[in-house]
Amino acid sequence: MVKNLVVFDFDWSFVDQDTDRWVFEVLSTELRRTLQDRKSAGSQCMPDVVDQTMEDLFQAGFKKEQVLDALRILPVHPAMKRAVTSLKAKGETTFLCLSNSNQVYIATILEKHGLSNLFDQVITNPSHWDGDRLHIGRRLPADGPQHTCTIGCLPNMCKGDELDAWLAAHGGKDSFTKILYVGDGGNDFCPLLRMRQGDVACVRKNMELQARIEKEGEKVGCKVDVELWDQAWIIDEIFSKL
Numbered sequence: 001m002v003k004n005l006v007v008f009d010f011d012w013s014f015v016d017q018d019t020d021r022w023v024f025e026v027l028s029t030e031l032r033r034t035l036q037d038r039k040s041a042g043s044q045c046m047p048d049v050v051d052q053t054m055e056d057l058f059q060a061g062f063k064k065e066q067v068l069d070a071l072r073i074l075p076v077h078p079a080m081k082r083a084v085t086s087l088k089a090k091g092e093t094t095f096l097c098l099s100n101s102n103q104v105y106i107a108t109i110l111e112k113h114g115l116s117n118l119f120d121q122v123i124t125n126p127s128h129w130d131g132d133r134l135h136i137g138r139r140l141p142a143d144g145p146q147h148t149c150t151i152g153c154l155p156n157m158c159k160g161d162e163l164d165a166w167l168a169a170h171g172g173k174d175s176f177t178k179i180l181y182v183g184d185g186g187n188d189f190c191p192l193l194r195m196r197q198g199d200v201a202c203v204r205k206n207m208e209l210q211a212r213i214e215k216e217g218e219k220v221g222c223k224v225d226v227e228l229w230d231q232a233w234i235i236d237e238i239f240s241k242l
């Protein structure tokens with residue numbers, strides 16, 4: 001029996017935005033600038049920085065419903081929805097989400113689009129509401145054991161370790177005919193190194209992941225087939241051939 005696994009990064013992969021930036025872009029240019037000034041170089045940003053800016057948003061008087069409404073208008077391309085719902089309907093594919101966003105953001109967006117049951121599991125940073133204040137933590141808490149990845153993952157999460165752990169808990173790599181990974185960011189490089197020859201990386205064009213594969217892929221023994229995509233309908237096309 002064919003059994004595929006599709007692993008989705010969330011920001012700029014499943015959705016056409018960066019969730020962390022989006023909420024501030026919708027609600028406050030001043031706080032969007034604050035987030036920009038606080039985050040370190042590169043496209044990824046530690047959840048600590050987002051949490052700190054969430055505190056500022058709360059202090060500025062913004063309410064929970066405004067944050068949730070901002071998430072509800074975040075763009076999810078109709079072709080991406082079609083791609084995942086058609087593939088899921090075939091019944092041969094398990095979906096997993098590996099994201100550096102957070103639980104509340106992802107759950108709110110999935111719910112708005114009727115996709116709450118799409119993913120078998122969403123592995124991301126924890127978050128919870130305390131009144132109107134959204135607290136965002138690290139997937140790996142700062143005071144607990146840290147990952148030992150040397151590929152360049154952020155301290156709060158190694159997506160390669162997360163993929164390995166999920167696979168180990170779900171029958172191992174070889175219980176899946178094919179693994180597909182849809183990603184765009186520098187932190188999506190590590191999980192590709194845990195995948196096999198014949199597995200597929202759907203890499204968003206002209207983003208950090210493509211550059212890392214081209215620069216480091218061969219050197220570190222990246223074995224996956226690479227399919228470049230720029231728009232959601234290409235993902236629908238790739239999925240329809242599975």
Ligand SMILES: [Mg+2]
Pocket residue numbers: 009010011012013183184185
């Ligand atoms: Mg991304």
